[in-house]
Amino acid sequence: MxxxxxxxxxxxxxxxxxxxxxxxxxxxxxxxxxxxxxxxxxxxxxxxxxxxxxxxxxxxxxxxxxxxxxxxxxxxxxxxxxxxxxxxxxxxxxxxxxHASNIVATRQWFEKTGLTRDSTYEERLKALKGITIAVASAAGGSAQLVRFLAGEAGVDPERDMTLTVLGVGDTTLAAFARRRVDAITHSSPVAVQAIREHDGVMLFHMSGGQVPAYNxxxxxxxxxxxxxxxxxxxxxxxxxxxxxxxxxxxxxxxxxxxxxxxxxxxxxxxxxxxxxxxxxxxxxxxxxxxxxxxxxxxxxxxxxxxxxxxxxxxxxxxxxxxxxxxxxxxxxxxxxxx
Known part of the structure; x- marks a missing residue:
């Protein structure tokens, strides 16, 4: 052949x-x-x-x-x-x-929920109730990922979370910097930039295999x-x-x-x-x-x-x-x- x-x-x-x-x-x-x-x-x-x-x-x-x-x-x-x-x-x-899109939280939200860098996957899931999180589109991959994690956490993404559609890139980063959202779902370098320049903390390190279903x-x-x-x-x-x-x-x-x-x-x-x-x-x-x-x-x-x-x-x-x-x-x- x-x-x-x-x-x-x-x-x-x-x-x-x-x-x-x-x-x-x-x-x-x-x-x-x-x-x-x-x-x-x-x-x-x-x-x-x-x-x-x-x-x-x-x-x-x-x-x-x-x-x-x-x-x-x-x-x-x-x-x-x-x-x-x-x-x-x-x-x-x-x-x-x-999975390419990491989820990065503001340090303020992260610490308010009682999470630490050593928190387990299960503890991070429990913290999702009430979160406001930026996604690229209402039905795209980032929104599907958030809804999947909500299911893992046993919360209703429509009732217990707020998914804010912001597109990708600068708009998302600006909303994060101004603390208009608690977290963003984005690929790098934006995810890394949110951590380096805007005091973000990695909530779910998707590209690092932190979520078992996607590892x-x-x-x-x-x-x-x-x-x-x-x-x-x-x-x-x-x-x-x-x-x-x-x-x-x-x-x-x-x-x-x-x-x-x-x-x-x-x-x-x-x-x-x-x-x-x-x-x-x-x-x-x-x-x-x-x-x-x-x-x-x-x-x-x-x-x-x-x-x-x-x-x-x-x-x-x-x-x-x-x-x-x-x-x-x-x-x-x-x-x-x-």
């Missing part, structure tokens, strides 16, 4: 193949794609990769389905739903295996269309090999700082050095050492998504068709992913 791919990868005369990768933003969630660029891993694999920032997950899915991009880094839940809806979107590897959860995946992949198996393996190299570089203490600084300089120079270092450290362990996936991981996504969204799970035949590890496994050959 992959003999052609191996021969192509070994050829010094290999011409670079053009590949477009769709991303919803240039945020830190997509760091491996940037690492593969600045470290030259795409070029090593004979690929000319264009990272296309499309401004939202919906636009990424549309671009993938229409053929405007060959690959994307996308939510595993959305790919499952898309497959059930009739597309041939296919998960090819694990890009991130922790090791297949959050983001490398995704392509099955129809395209089957006609371009060699390019698929080479793309995933570049991503596996990126994951290894992020987690390797010998290369991590140099890799971070290169990505910062090219993609995120607008972010303060110290803040960037903290945000990078917050996410580094959320990019798994191996990008390989398996059925147990995908089944877990299906089960948790159904619970969080209060929806029926995706049917087993759609789940089985929604992923493959063949290409990631081939890409990992000869590379030390540990």
């Amino acid at each position: 992959f003999a052609g791919a191996m021969a192509l990868c070994a050829s010094a005369a290999l011409a670079n193949d053009k590949i477009r990768v769709g991303l919803s933003s240039d945020g830190l969630l997509f760091v491996p794609a940037f690492v593969a660029d600045v470290m030259g891993y795409y070029e090593e694999e004979g690929l000319d990769v264009e990272l296309t920032i499309l401004g939202g997950a919906t636009k990424v899915y549309a671009a993938l389905v229409s053929g405007e991009v060959e690959f994307s880094i996308s939510s595993s839940v959305s790919i499952l739903r898309g497959r059930a809806g009739g597309t041939d979107m296919t998960m090819l590897g694990a890009a991130m295996d922790q 090791g959860f297949l959050y983001l995946t490398y995704t392509g269309l099955e129809s395209w992949i089957k006609e371009h198996e060699d390019q698929t393996v080479r793309f995933l090999r570049a991503m596996q190299k990126a994951h290894k570089a992020i987690r390797d203490p010998a290369t991590a700082e140099a890799v971070r600084d290169k990505v910062h300089a090219k993609y995120h120079a607008r972010i303060d050095d110290a803040l960037y270092a903290d945000a990078w450290a917050d996410y580094a362990s959320a990019f798994p050492a191996s990008i390989e996936i398996n059925g147990e991981m995908v089944d877990r996504v299906n089960e948790l998504a159904a619970k969080v969204e209060n929806a029926d799970p995706v049917l087993p035949e759609h789940v089985a068709a929604s992923w493959t590890n063949d290409y990631a496994a081939e890409a990992a050959k000869g590379l030390n992913a540990n």
